[in-house]
Amino acid sequence: MSDFRRNITCLFALAAVVLVGCSQRMDDQPKLEPYEQSSFFSNGLGMREPIEGTIARGGLRLDTHFFEGRVDGKLAPTLPEQVELNEALLERGRERYDAFCSACHGRAGYGDGMVVARGFPAPPSYHSNRLQKVPVGHVYDVITNGLGRMPRLSDRIPPADRWAIVAYTRALQLSQNVQATPELRKKIEEQLAAEEKAAEHSHEEGEHHE
Ligand code: HEC
Numbered sequence: 001m002s003d004f005r006r007n008i009t010c011l012f013a014l015a016a017v018v019l020v021g022c023s024q025r026m027d028d029q030p031k032l033e034p035y036e037q038s039s040f041f042s043n044g045l046g047m048r049e050p051i052e053g054t055i056a057r058g059g060l061r062l063d064t065h066f067f068e069g070r071v072d073g074k075l076a077p078t079l080p081e082q083v084e085l086n087e088a089l090l091e092r093g094r095e096r097y098d099a100f101c102s103a104c105h106g107r108a109g110y111g112d113g114m115v116v117a118r119g120f121p122a123p124p125s126y127h128s129n130r131l132q133k134v135p136v137g138h139v140y141d142v143i144t145n146g147l148g149r150m151p152r153l154s155d156r157i158p159p160a161d162r163w164a165i166v167a168y169t170r171a172l173q174l175s176q177n178v179q180a181t182p183e184l185r186k187k188i189e190e191q192l193a194a195e196e197k198a199a200e201h202s203h204e205e206g207e208h209h210e
Contacts, residue, residue, distance in 0.1 A: 067159055069140030076137035083163045093168025096161050100153060101169075109172045121149050126169055127176045139166045 032038055032046030040046055061067040066080040079085060098107065106112040109126035116122045124131060143162045146152030157165070180188065 066163075069137035069144065071137075074137075075135045075141060077135040079136060079163060079167065083160070083167075085167055089164050089167050090171055092161065093164035093166070093171070096157065097165050097168050097172075100157060101165065104150075108176065109169060123150065126173050132173050132177070136166050136170065139169055 032040075034047060036046045037044060038046035041048060043049065063080070064070045065076050066082060069076050083089065102113055103115045104111075104113045104120060105123055105126070106116075111123040111125045126132070140162055142150065143157060143165065144152065144154045154162075
């Protein structure tokens, strides 16, 4: 064995002895684990438990509409008042939905996501009659607490984002069930034709400048 290797080996052996010595002294000192039995306190534990009803700072959740999707114990039929229905909310909802729900429910909500294509049980389509009629509080509740094979997502999605997703699922439902009257259809077609023309025009202009 070369001198160098002998020295290195010695160094490692020494380090092992020193480190083990250290950690054992820390490990072996007299102490109680959380909730370990002890006669020190009258509750028979080595620690005090929080007083019943203790709420962590910032954890007060009196607003059941916002935090649980319920009003007077019933699933809420509307968004909570602090959630403003606007484009930004739907945009946020779309982004979060695509991240957290679409793998199972599919981008358009038909229950045909990638995970389902690989064998996970298919969720029901959002466009079924039943799910079109459920109150928004139901969708919020399913995200918060899970349902059957669907896992709860409350630890990953904060309440405000859950509402954004709820609003977006409603928008998805409307998008797949537009009842177009002949007048509305004509109007949409005209608008699309105008947009197409404008796009062509700007395209031509773009070429012109090149
Ligand atoms: C891991 C796959 C998976 C993910 C991710 C998932 N779901 Fe589900 N979801 C399911 C399954 C499976 C069901 C059917 C549950 C059952 O009835 O057993 C379901 C059911 C539902 C239902 C219908 C409840 C009913 O009344 O039948 C809603 C609404 C729903 N999910 C919303 C969401 C939303 C919103 C998200 C994203 C925040 C989401 N899910 C994410 C798998 C998933």
